[in-house]
Amino acid sequence: MTTGAPPAAPAPAAPTSLAPTARGLWRGGRGPLLALALLLLAAAVIALVRSGSEHGRLDPRAADPHGSRAVAELLAERGVSTRVVTTTAEAEAATGADTTLLVARPELLTTGQQRRLGQLGSRGRTVLLAPGPGATRRLAPGTTAAATPSLNSLLPPGCSLPEARRAGTAEVGGVRYTTTAPGARSCYRDAGSASLLRIPAQDSPGDTVLLGSPDILFNERLDAHGNASLALQLLGSRPHLVWYLPSLSDSAATDGEERGFFDLIPSGWLWGTLQLTLAAVLAAFWRARRFGPLVPERLPVAVRASETAEGRARLYHRTRARDRAAAALRSASRLRLAPLLGVSPAQAHAPETLLPALAARLPEPGRDPLTLLFGPPPHDDAALIQLADQLDALEREVRVS
Numbered sequence: 001m002t003t004g005a006p007p008a009a010p011a012p013a014a015p016t017s018l019a020p021t022a023r024g025l026w027r028g029g030r031g032p033l034l035a036l037a038l039l040l041l042a043a044a045v046i047a048l049v050r051s052g053s054e055h056g057r058l059d060p061r062a063a064d065p066h067g068s069r070a071v072a073e074l075l076a077e078r079g080v081s082t083r084v085v086t087t088t089a090e091a092e093a094a095t096g097a098d099t100t101l102l103v104a105r106p107e108l109l110t111t112g113q114q115r116r117l118g119q120l121g122s123r124g125r126t127v128l129l130a131p132g133p134g135a136t137r138r139l140a141p142g143t144t145a146a147a148t149p150s151l152n153s154l155l156p157p158g159c160s161l162p163e164a165r166r167a168g169t170a171e172v173g174g175v176r177y178t179t180t181a182p183g184a185r186s187c188y189r190d191a192g193s194a195s196l197l198r199i200p201a202q203d204s205p206g207d208t209v210l211l212g213s214p215d216i217l218f219n220e221r222l223d224a225h226g227n228a229s230l231a232l233q234l235l236g237s238r239p240h241l242v243w244y245l246p247s248l249s250d251s252a253a254t255d256g257e258e259r260g261f262f263d264l265i266p267s268g269w270l271w272g273t274l275q276l277t278l279a280a281v282l283a284a285f286w287r288a289r290r291f292g293p294l295v296p297e298r299l300p301v302a303v304r305a306s307e308t309a310e311g312r313a314r315l316y317h318r319t320r321a322r323d324r325a326a327a328a329l330r331s332a333s334r335l336r337l338a339p340l341l342g343v344s345p346a347q348a349h350a351p352e353t354l355l356p357a358l359a360a361r362l363p364e365p366g367r368d369p370l371t372l373l374f375g376p377p378p379h380d381d382a383a384l385i386q387l388a389d390q391l392d393a394l395e396r397e398v399r400v401s
Contacts, residue, residue, distance in 0.1 A: 058104040058129070058214055060084060060243050065220040071231050072243075080236045086247035088113045097205065099124045099240040104214070106131040106139060108246040114138040117244075124206050124238055129214040130175050140199055140208050143179040147271075150176050150190040150212065154225065159187035161198060167230035171221060172196050174213030188212075209234055322384050323377035330373055333391040340398050361401055369394070 056062025060072035060082050072082045085091050088109075095101045103109075103117060106128050117126070118139045128139055136145040153173035157164035164170075164187040176193030179186075182202075186194035195212035211234070216227035235241055316325040331349065338348035341357040348354060351374050358369050368375075372394065378384040 058217060059245060063219060066218050068217045068219065068243075070219045070222045071217055071228070071235065072241075074228065074232055075236050075241060078232070078236055080239060080241055082241045082243055084243045084245060086245050088116055091117065091242060091244045094240075094242045095123050096240075097124050098238050099242050100127060100235055100238045101125070101242045101244060102127045102129070102235060103131075103139075103244045103246075104129055105246050106135040109135065111138065113246075123204075125209065125234075126206070127209045127211060127234055129211055129217070131210060132175065136177065136210070140177075140179070140181070140197075140210060142181045143177055143197065143199065143210065146176040146178070146193050149174050150193075150195055152190050153213065153215065155188040155190055155195060157187050158189050159185055159194075161185045161187050161196075163230060163233035164188065164196060167226035167233065170226040170230045171215045171224060172211060172213055172230070174215075176212060177210050317381070322379075322381070325384060326377045326387055329388055329391055333395060334373055336395060337398055358398070361398060 056064040056067040058066070058068050060068045061084065063069045075082060083094060085094055091101060091103075101117075101124065103126065106114065106117075109117070111134075114135055115138050118141070126139075128135070131139055131145065133145040133147070136143050150173040153171050154169060155172060156169050157167065159165075170188070172188045172195045173190065174195060176190060176195055177186075177197045178193050179197060179199060181199045183200045185198040187196040187198075188194060197210040199208045199210070201207055215221045216231045222228050222231065312328075313325070316322070334348045334354060335345060337343075337358065338345055338354065341354065341361055343354055343357050351370060354373070355369055372387075372390055378387055
């Protein structure tokens, strides 16, 4: 009796590559890359807008919307000369009893510069544009600036100051002030604080005027409401106007004084940072997982086993968990081999039971079953792939034997 040839063993499956591909890298990194691109685009737009709005700001020679050339020309028609200075020394030298000193950006001055300018109020008139809390304390002792600005930009005078009464309603919102100085006049009040404050000097004809917002001096806002009238009266009370635009090149800004990081942050940014931090914490709390133990739920759709296995393999590969992947492969192979060898599933992971049954089924398996089924984890991805191929080949040999 002639027996047929034994069936040929099926060809070993091609090894599966776990190396990252270009499509996989793009799929995993496109989210962060898109967020980074949007952040850079927003930063560029903000920088462009700020650069355009800061150019010529409060400069009496600039015709930009935020420049102040219009008010300077109107003052010149009334016989008031305007001189632009950029250093503290020039401001001190040019200031006298017949001058008005306008400080465009008091917050840019150092503590030493602010104290020096605070002593000039007794010579003539000093007008401070929207000084913050720190600058207010040094430039106008006894005066404090409110922590929050006024929400109303258009206010009525509400005081007996002649300049304010003649101008009427004007856009002087912004920083609000309170003072304990004797003889002070508080105008354009909002929530109990003034957006325009006039403090007379003691034993001299000079005075200091704090203006909560520079809007009335902008070219684009000068013709609105009583802005022009108020600006001309505040700046034209003396025949000479000294327009001080602080400059970073001023040597007085670095003489004997060191400024910390927080001193360089503009007013309001710390409060804004606190608000953003609180919003981020609330967003993280909102997006966090619910509290309590995990509750198993039925999946709304059926997921193929191949997709689950592929997803778990990708997780193992991403975390380089070759030991866990090898343990999972060996455990699954032992469970599939056990019923083929007549071993109970409870004894599938016992080498003293599984290996003798395997040796009886395959007298010459051509490999070391102990190392293959119970050996150490592979040292790299190539060894892990080789282990998976060898386990598949061993199962096929057991099935066809």
